[in-house]
Amino acid sequence: MKEIFSKILLCAFSAIVFGLAGFAGLVIAALSGAGEFYLTLIMVGTGALIIFIILKVFALVKPKPLKILFLSFLGICVLSVGGYEVNKAYHNSFSQVNEQGVNLDLYKPFAENTKAVKLEEESTLKLEEQLPRLDGATALYPLYSAFAQAVYPERDYDIYAMKYDYVQGSGQVVCSTTVGAYASLINGEADIIFVARPSAQQLEDAKRQGVELKLTPIGKEAFVFFVNSQNEVKGLSTAQIQDIYAGKITNWQEVGGKNEKIRAFQRPENSGSQTMLQKLMEGKNLMVPPKEDVVEGMGGIIERTANYRNYKNAMGYSFLFFATEMIQNNEIKLLEVDGVSPNKDTIAGGEYPLSADIYAVTAGGDNPNMDRFIEWILSAQGQYLVEQTGYTPINQ
Numbered sequence: 127m128k129e130i131f132s133k134i135l136l137c138a139f140s141a142i143v144f145g146l147a148g149f150a151g152l153v154i155a156a157l158s159g160a161g162e163f164y165l166t167l168i169m170v171g172t173g174a175l176i177i178f179i180i181l182k183v184f185a186l187v188k189p190k191p192l193k194i195l196f197l198s199f200l201g202i203c204v205l206s207v208g209g210y211e212v213n214k215a216y217h218n219s220f221s222q223v224n225e226q227g228v229n230l231d232l233y234k235p236f237a238e239n240t241k242a243v244k245l246e247e248e249s250t251l252k253l254e255e256q257l258p259r260l261d262g263a264t265a266l267y268p269l270y271s272a273f274a275q276a277v278y279p280e281r282d283y284d285i286y287a288m289k290y291d292y293v294q295g296s297g298q299v300v301c302s303t304t305v306g307a308y309a310s311l312i313n314g315e316a317d318i319i320f321v322a323r324p325s326a327q328q329l330e331d332a333k334r335q336g337v338e339l340k341l342t343p344i345g346k347e348a349f350v351f352f353v354n355s356q357n358e359v360k361g362l363s364t365a366q367i368q369d370i371y372a373g374k375i376t377n378w379q380e381v382g383g384k385n386e387k388i389r390a391f392q393r394p395e396n397s398g399s400q401t402m403l404q405k406l407m408e409g410k411n412l413m414v415p416p417k418e419d420v421v422e423g424m425g426g427i428i429e430r431t432a433n434y435r436n437y438k439n440a441m442g443y444s445f446l447f448f449a450t451e452m453i454q455n456n457e458i459k460l461l462e463v464d465g466v467s468p469n470k471d472t473i474a475g476g477e478y479p480l481s482a483d484i485y486a487v488t489a490g491g492d493n494p495n496m497d498r499f500i501e502w503i504l505s506a507q508g509q510y511l512v513e514q515t516g517y518t519p520i521n522q
Contacts, residue, residue: 140176174199178196233267256493260319267301274299277502285301311339311489321484339489349403349446354436359378359381361461364480371410373411389440
């Protein structure tokens with residue numbers, strides 16, 4: 127009886143020690159962004175180790191079979207890790223097209239060798255104080271950076287200034303993406319944002335806050351779809367695009383390509399390009415996008431819309447300037463839509479069917495220079511910067 131009690135204590139002590147070690151391993155793995163695979167592996171490995179200890183202490187399995195069982199389990203774990211890492215490396219070998227891959231520092235106003243377009247003459251508008259606070263979409267940062275460079279006093283404008291740094295009249299020129307920019311405008315932390323049309327959710331958020339959004343078109347842009355450069359498909363009709371994103375067309379063979387399943391990526395909810403897709407899909411059911419697990423905050427795993435990866439069977443979308451100028455990825459190609467290629471001429475002429483306005487959006491506020499700044503953007507000088515940056519002027 128005493129021997130059994132000792133064995134129980136030994137097993138309980140081992141379970142506590144290895145359980146705590148496993149928990150510590152889970153915390154470390156989660157905080158380091160190890161992902162769901164390694165978290166599961168740690169939990170399974172910890173549980174299996176405790177079971178092996180119990181089997182050995184109570185001699186429930188003969189030593190030799192137990193040893194074989196343990197080594198087999200260890201081998202399976204090693205092979206699983208190897209397979210996971212090989213598969214991960216394979217997927218990571220495909221380039222991504224997303225905002226995280228863009229270096230906005232290249233477009234900072236007044237920076238040395240900035241790519242932000244400059245006027246060839248002195249700006250007709252110069253502001254020294256009460257500067258409107260600017261924010262916007264990643265794809266539009268090069269444009270409103272050029273506006274600020276022409277009109278604002280020369281100094282360092284922090285692209286990623288935190289919200290608590292916002293000061294009325296400070297003239298910040300930040301970029302917190304479409305989602306963040308609309309939130310900043312609605313919350314009174316930005317004066318003018320440069321974005322695509324708001325989503326239904328963003329309009330609802332503004333209404334809930336008692337804010338009325340004023341949208342001023344300042345240029346035009348093409349909403350484009352792209353695929354791997356090796357894809358045989360050169361173009362799609364609007365109806366085919368709708369059927370792909372509704373889940374009705376699922377294989378490239380159905381639209382003149384190879385016999386491969388279509389992997390149609392989407393963008394996060396409330397982003398400018400996702401709002402454009404939803405507008406295109408009005409009246410049709412938009413399928414659930416590919417998801418991926420990511421680590422956020424204190425190691426918690428959340429599920430979010432997967433970033434586009436340039437698989438041979440992939441399909442994605444963005445705006446023309448972002449896809450061609452800011453990404454400059456020669457591994458993707460733009461698709462014709464309804465037989466028309468997306469470019470400045472087809473946008474200006476109205477031939478490309480998926481063109482859209484880009485906006486300077488305001489929500490009231492008491493900055494006296496907001497209207498003056500927007501009026502200047504619509505002037506010949508402002509529209510020159512729109513065109514030279516790579517967009518199509520609203521005023522030809």
